[in-house]
Amino acid sequence: MVVEKPSGLLSVPAKPPCSPDCVETRLRGEFPEVLLVHRLDFETSGVMVFARTRLAQRHLNWQFQRREVDKTYLARVLGRVKAVEGRIEMPLTCDWPNRPRQKVCYREGRPALTDWRVADRANDVTRMVLHPLTGRSHQIRVHLAAIGHPILGDPCYGSPAAVAAADRLQLHAAGIAFRHPDGGARVSFLSQPPF
Numbered sequence: 001m002v003v004e005k006p007s008g009l010l011s012v013p014a015k016p017p018c019s020p021d022c023v024e025t026r027l028r029g030e031f032p033e034v035l036l037v038h039r040l041d042f043e044t045s046g047v048m049v050f051a052r053t054r055l056a057q058r059h060l061n062w063q064f065q066r067r068e069v070d071k072t073y074l075a076r077v078l079g080r081v082k083a084v085e086g087r088i089e090m091p092l093t094c095d096w097p098n099r100p101r102q103k104v105c106y107r108e109g110r111p112a113l114t115d116w117r118v119a120d121r122a123n124d125v126t127r128m129v130l131h132p133l134t135g136r137s138h139q140i141r142v143h144l145a146a147i148g149h150p151i152l153g154d155p156c157y158g159s160p161a162a163v164a165a166a167d168r169l170q171l172h173a174a175g176i177a178f179r180h181p182d183g184g185a186r187v188s189f190l191s192q193p194p195f
Contacts, residue, residue, distance in 0.1 A: 046173025072175035085117035
């Protein structure tokens with residue numbers, strides 16, 4: 001099952017006493033068998049995949065673990081990114097005193113790779129197409145902030161100017177491609193960004 005998650009909605013239920021409202025709970029109301037495959041951050045919008053059987057969930061999880069799932073994100077970042085394309089290779093780990101924040105750490109971090117290219121530039125904003133090759137928490141957000149181009153509207157990693165530049169996080173899961181668990185055909189799904 002492929003769905004579009006809006007910004008401002010959790011992927012999975014939060015720990016009590018927070019609201020249990022989330023994509024997974026809403027889907028379970030109509031499809032009780034639905035099973036989580038991956039997550040998007042609360043502030044991130046875009047395409048998500050859920051399984052409807054345990055076998056499908058195992059197959060999809062296996063593809064994520066082997067990095068066989070192609071993910072495409074769109075982001076608007078502060079500043080004019082000079083290069084046309086590149087790769088960010090910075091290991092990430094949890095910033096324990098400031099959880100759930102993550103941080104770049106070359107000593108204890110786990111490998112994290114993000115390929116990117118510039119889609120367009122306007123004034124002091126760059127629109128980027130990003131392909132995370134690993135799936136670390138907040139990976140794209142931390143990587144872009146670390147290279148000096150925080151995502152507009154990012155309340156966690158953005159500079160004051162980046163936070164003030166948008167009323168929401170300008171990060172959208174625009175596409176996902178994988179092998180269908182039933183038959184193995186390559187399938188892809190796209191979602192237009194709301195910004």
